[in-house]
Amino acid sequence: MSTVTLETYLARLYTDPAALEWFLADPAGATRAAGLAQVDADALCKIDRAGLCMAASSYTRKRGQHRHSKKKLFGISLP
Amino acid sequence: MVEMPVATGHADRVGIGWRGELAAGIFAYIECIDLLEVIADDHFRAKPKEIRALATLAAQTPIVLHGVAMGLAGSEPTETRRIESMARLVDALRPESWSEHLAFVRAGGVEIGHLAAPPRTVRNVDCAVANIERAARIVGRAPLLENIATLLDPPACTLDEAAWTSNIIDGANAGMLLDLHNLYANALNFGRDPSELLLAMPLQRVRAVHLSGGKWIPEPALNHAPATPPRMRLLDDHVHDVPPDVFELLALLAQHAPQSLDVIIERDGEYPEFSQLTAQMERARDALQRGRGAASGLREAA
Numbered sequence: 035m036s037t038v039t040l041e042t043y044l045a046r047l048y049t050d051p052a053a054l055e056w057f058l059a060d061p062a063g064a065t066r067a068a069g070l071a072q073v074d075a076d077a078l079c080k081i082d083r084a085g086l087c088m089a090a091s092s093y094t095r096k097r098g099q100h101r102h103s104k105k106k107l108f109g110i111s112l113p
Numbered sequence: 114m115v116e117m118p119v120a121t122g123h124a125d126r127v128g129i130g131w132r133g134e135l136a137a138g139i140f141a142y143i144e145c146i147d148l149l150e151v152i153a154d155d156h157f158r159a160k161p162k163e164i165r166a167l168a169t170l171a172a173q174t175p176i177v178l179h180g181v182a183m184g185l186a187g188s189e190p191t192e193t194r195r196i197e198s199m200a201r202l203v204d205a206l207r208p209e210s211w212s213e214h215l216a217f218v219r220a221g222g223v224e225i226g227h228l229a230a231p232p233r234t235v236r237n238v239d240c241a242v243a244n245i246e247r248a249a250r251i252v253g254r255a256p257l258l259e260n261i262a263t264l265l266d267p268p269a270c271t272l273d274e275a276a277w278t279s280n281i282i283d284g285a286n287a288g289m290l291l292d293l294h295n296l297y298a299n300a301l302n303f304g305r306d307p308s309e310l311l312l313a314m315p316l317q318r319v320r321a322v323h324l325s326g327g328k329w330i331p332e333p334a335l336n337h338a339p340a341t342p343p344r345m346r347l348l349d350d351h352v353h354d355v356p357p358d359v360f361e362l363l364a365l366l367a368q369h370a371p372q373s374l375d376v377i378i379e380r381d382g383e384y385p386e387f388s389q390l391t392a393q394m395e396r397a398r399d400a401l402q403r404g405r406g407a408a409s410g411l412r413e414a415a
Contacts, residue, residue, distance in 0.1 A: 037188035037236050040269060042221030044232075049223055058335075077232075077269035084332040085265035085302075088346060089229070091333075092264055097226035106133040107156075107163055 040074045047086060048093045058083065125367070125401045127376045127394045130179070131170070135380070138387025145391050148175040150377045153211065154182050157198040164205050171206050177321070177375070178202060178211040183248065185258070186231055186281065187217030188240040191248060200252045212257035212290045212321065213248070215241065215281060230263040233270040233277035242284035255287045257321055260314070262295035262349035266303050274299060275313035282318050289315060292323035293362045294355065298347040311362055316370040322363065324397060325379040326353030351381035355393050360400040367404025368411075374401065 043065070046053045057064040057078075065075035126147035129139065139146060149170065156167060170176065183195050203211055216228035231237050249255040260278055272280065282289050291314060300307040327350045331343035355378065367374065376397045378390060 037232065037234060037240065038220060041188055041217055041231055042223060044229065044267070045217075045220040045223035045225050048225050048229065074269055081268045082266055083335050084344070085263075085346070087333045087335070088330070089263065089265040092348065093225050093227050093229070100226060107159075107166055108133050108136040 039068075039070060040078075043068050043070060043074075043078070048090045049097075051090075054087070054090055058087075125374050125376065125398075125405075126175075127378075127397045127401070128174075129378045129390060129394065130380065131176075132380065132384075134384050135387065135390070138390070142387060142391050143174060145394060146174060148177060148209070148375055148377075150177050150179050150379075151206075151208070153178040153180045153199055153202050156202060159202075167206055171208065176206065176208050177377075178206065178208045180211065180213040180256070181228070182218055183213045183244075184216060184218040185213050185244045185248060185256070186215040186237065186241040187220060187244070188231065188237055189217075189220060191244045193251070196248045196251045199248070203252050203254065210257055210288075210320070211252065211254065212259055214259045214261050215278060216261045228261045230261060230265070230267045232267045233272040233274065235271065235280075238272070238277060238280045238284060241281045245281070245285040245287060249285070249287070255285065257288045257290040258282055258285070259290040259292050259323065260295050260299075262292070262298045262327075264302065264346055264348065273313075275310060279315040282315050287318070288320040289318040290321040290323060291316075291319045291366065292325070292349075293359050293366070294323070294325045294327060294349050297356075297359050297362060298327055298349045302346045307358065307362060308365055311365060312369065316366065317372070319366065319370050319374065320372070321375040321377065322366065323377050323379050324355045324359055324363065324393070325349060325351045326355050326359075327351075328353055351379050352383040354385075354389070355396070360396050363397060363400040364404040364407070367401045368407045369404075371408065376401065 047057055061079045065078050128146050128148035128150065131149045131151045151167065156163060180199055183191050185191055199211060214228050217231045218225050218228060245256065296310055297307045300310045327348050329345040330348050331345055378393050380390060
């Protein structure tokens with residue numbers, strides 16, 4: 035098991051809608067193409083799909099919020 | 114030299130996360146606030162004037178720093194520049210402690226943009242411990258480590274959440290920042306009893322606590338399956354009040370963890386009247402007191 039390869043693939047599923055769509059349509063083919071070890075591919079094929087989609091959607095929303103938020107120390111810009 | 118976070122002998126304290134939008138309320142109610150938690154990443158590129166303002170704040174009320182993007186529980190080495198940013202801020206502000214999450218936030222050059230739960234494996238524990246030890250060396254103090262909420266039970270796990278958390282925190286000889294709403298959400302979303310999950314955590318390591326709220330959201334209908342009624346999952350969103358069950362978990366924690374605890378109410382939006390937040394701080398104090406009372410009663414009975 036390569037934890038880095040598996041985490042990288044999860045990160046792609048969370049951030050790349052096309053990769054997520056491919057995975058949901060053909061998990062075996064998508065994980066094989068990603069070069070995952072068989073044990074990781076098997077685990078991914080059994081993944082909680084609803085949770086995966088909810089997580090991806092939540093992260094997309096968070097990234098959008100980060101882009102639009104500029105934190106100010108006291109709610110105002112310091113001069 | 115790396116300092117291990119230790120209980121300092123003070124009583125339990127209750128405070129709130131510093132947010133610019135809450136500044137006026139915080140100053141108006143400063144006598145009710147024992148400590149403030151500042152999001153470190155918001156100030157990594159701060160100008161000297163902003164650092165002086167934060168130092169002024171720290172001179173009035175104890176502060177702790179909270180990081181959100183190091184990704185210490187990723188299997189890749191944490192980026193040195195991120196740790197060095199924290200080290201500079203810690204040097205400038207001398208907070209009582211600093212904390213980060215047990216999460217990965219990037220891998221293979223892909224930025225997730227938020228906290229994600231990695232596959233919980235022995236190999237991942239080793240990587241996380243190495244990351245935490247390196248961060249502690251560079252910053253000069255070990256971080257407190259926070260459990261995260263996740264909508265997805267990560268795949269390929271060989272350890273459950275409590276065992277994985279304990280192994281990392283014990284391995285890194287660090288303290289824990291126990292987020293009780295994260296724990297509550299994970300327990301409910303994945304069919305566990307929240308109290309049982311709490312008691313399985315390394316409670317002797319807990320130094321600080323986060324309390325926040327969330328909302329129930331429906332699972333998506335996959336493969337055009339009928340979606341009536343959809344199952345719901347609890348999203349930890351920090352824009353709702355702390356639910357009563359989470360205060361009960363705080364009481365249970367106080368009953369089982371004799372060391373002093375720093376409790377922070379987290380609110381990141383849809384800000385209510387500040388009195389609503391001070392009321393939640395009071396409920397936290399009440400829960401702590403009830404838990405301490407229950408522990409004391411049990412000792413006397415024994």
